[in-house]
Amino acid sequence: MEIIAIANQKGGVGKTTTAVNLTASLAAKRKRVLLIDLDPQGNATTGTGLDKNDLELTITDVLLDGVSLQEAIVKSPAGFDVIAANRELAGMDITLMGQTNSHELLKTAMADLVTDQVNGKTKPYDYIIMDCAPSLNLLTINALVTTDGVIIPMQCEYYALEGLADLSQTIERLTELNPKLYIRGVVRTLFDARNTLANDVSAELDAHFGDIMYKTHIPRNIRLAEAPAHGMPVLAFEKSSKGAQAYLKLAAEVIKQSR
Ligand SMILES: Nc1ncnc2c1ncn2[C@@H]1O[C@H](COP(=O)(O)OP(=O)(O)OP(=O)(O)O)[C@@H](O)[C@H]1O
Ligand SMILES: [Mg+2]
Numbered sequence: 001m002e003i004i005a006i007a008n009q010k011g012g013v014g015k016t017t018t019a020v021n022l023t024a025s026l027a028a029k030r031k032r033v034l035l036i037d038l039d040p041q042g043n044a045t046t047g048t049g050l051d052k053n054d055l056e057l058t059i060t061d062v063l064l065d066g067v068s069l070q071e072a073i074v075k076s077p078a079g080f081d082v083i084a085a086n087r088e089l090a091g092m093d094i095t096l097m098g099q100t101n102s103h104e105l106l107k108t109a110m111a112d113l114v115t116d117q118v119n120g121k122t123k124p125y126d127y128i129i130m131d132c133a134p135s136l137n138l139l140t141i142n143a144l145v146t147t148d149g150v151i152i153p154m155q156c157e158y159y160a161l162e163g164l165a166d167l168s169q170t171i172e173r174l175t176e177l178n179p180k181l182y183i184r185g186v187v188r189t190l191f192d193a194r195n196t197l198a199n200d201v202s203a204e205l206d207a208h209f210g211d212i213m214y215k216t217h218i219p220r221n222i223r224l225a226e227a228p229a230h231g232m233p234v235l236a237f238e239k240s241s242k243g244a245q246a247y248l249k250l251a252a253e254v255i256k257q258s259r
Contacts, residue, residue, distance in 0.1 A: 001114065001123040002258060004130070004184060005147040009170075010163055011134035014153040014189030016043040017224055018250075019131035020078075021243070022151075024233030025251035027080045031126040034073065034113075037085035038106075038143050039133035045084040049077030049231030052086040060088040063105045063142070064095060069113050078233050081125075093138045103177065106142040127254075136170060145177050149184030151254075153218075156188055156201040164209060183212050184257065187250060191217040216250040219243065 006019040016039070023035040037044040038059060042052035055074070061067040062083070069083060076082040096102035113124060130147065132140045144150065150171060154160050168183065175181050186209060192198050206213055218224075221243035227234040234244040 001125050001128065002149070003110070003128045003147045004254070005132055005140075005143040005150045006129065006153065007132040007140060007143065007150050008152050008154065008163075008167065009134060009136050009140075010155075013134075013155050014218065015134070016047060016131050017228075018151065018153045018187060018189065018218070018247075019044050019129050020047040020228070021224070021233050021235065021247040022251055022254065023080055023127075023129045024078060024235045025247045026127055026129075026254070028235055028248065029251055029255065031255070032124065034081045034083065034125045034128045035076075036083045036128060036130045038089075038130050038139045039085055040087050040090040041133065042084065042086040042089075043228070044131040045082065045086065046231065047228040048080070048082050048233070050074065050082060050084055052084060055084050055086065058084045058086055058088060060085070060092070062109050063089075063092060069109050077231060078236065089139070096138060102138060103141050104145050107146040110146050141174070141177075144171065144174050144181060147178070148180050149182050151184050152186045153189045154186050154205070155190050156195075156198040156205070158197070158201065160201050161204055161208065164205070185214045185253070186212050187214045188217045190220045192220050193217075214250060214253050216246055216253055218246045218250065221246075 006015050008015055023033050026033045045052045057067055057072040062069055062072050072083050073081045130143045132143050188202055219242050221241055223238045223241035224234050224243035227237035230237055234241060
């Protein structure tokens with residue numbers, strides 16, 4: 001079982017789109033996947049067809065009330081397992097301020113999934129994908145302390161290189177808390193191949209970070225933006241779209257990285 005956090009402090013770069021559609025694509029490739037929403041915005045929750053205002057248990061109950069991850073799992077209309085989030089998660093930083101283990105609550109909760117819930121033999125999932133909020137708040141730190149690797153969605157614009165350098169430093173610092181932590185890969189999102197600047201930045205990313213860049217570029221594709229409004233991953237919404245095909249290719253790259 002591999003745990004992957006989808007993170008970038010920058011907002012609106014395609015984290016949630018990547019989390020939902022990578023999960024759906026892995027599931028389509030017959031992998032057992034769990035998606036955990038760690039953002040009070042609850043976008044990943046809505047994007048899989050769940051009503052974020054009508055949930056019995058969410059990640060908030062796990063982190064603040066000691067409910068087990070196992071209990072909080074819901075089957076989403078998208079067809080795979082989800083641990084949902086909504087606005088209730090927003091006050092967590094303040095609620096937990098001063099509590100010494102506040103950065104490892106998720107890691108502790110994850111222990112019951114890492115060993116199988118029934119007999120401790122087979123692990124229940126091949127991949128756990130976590131969608132983080134656009135900040136380095138306590139929730140994101142919990143994700144980074146728990147995860148094996150990080151996938152960073154990145155838009156090819158002028159500040160991308162600086163942003164990536166900053167983020168790598170942050171991740172480097174957090175290896176103190178999680179020695180396994182590494183950048184599994186950087187995925188170019190919202191990519192417009194007709195845009196000269198995007199191509200230049202993309203080439204720069206390859207030159208400086210070549211070994212961690214995924215080959216798959218996720219194109220700017222209207223179907224990817226429309227699918228969440230229907231509570232569907234794009235694969236269910238329009239399988240033949242460029243966006244759906246790109247996320248299938250990304251999933252193949254992610255699987256290839258697995259030991
Ligand atoms: N490849 C794409 N093509 C077209 N639209 C996209 C694509 N990726 C994301 N979007 C749209 O761009 C917006 C931001 O994407 P998304 O919500 O995935 O980013 P995010 O990084 O999760 O944002 P936040 O930082 O707020 O959590 C959304 O409206 C989404 O539908
Ligand atoms: Mg998001």
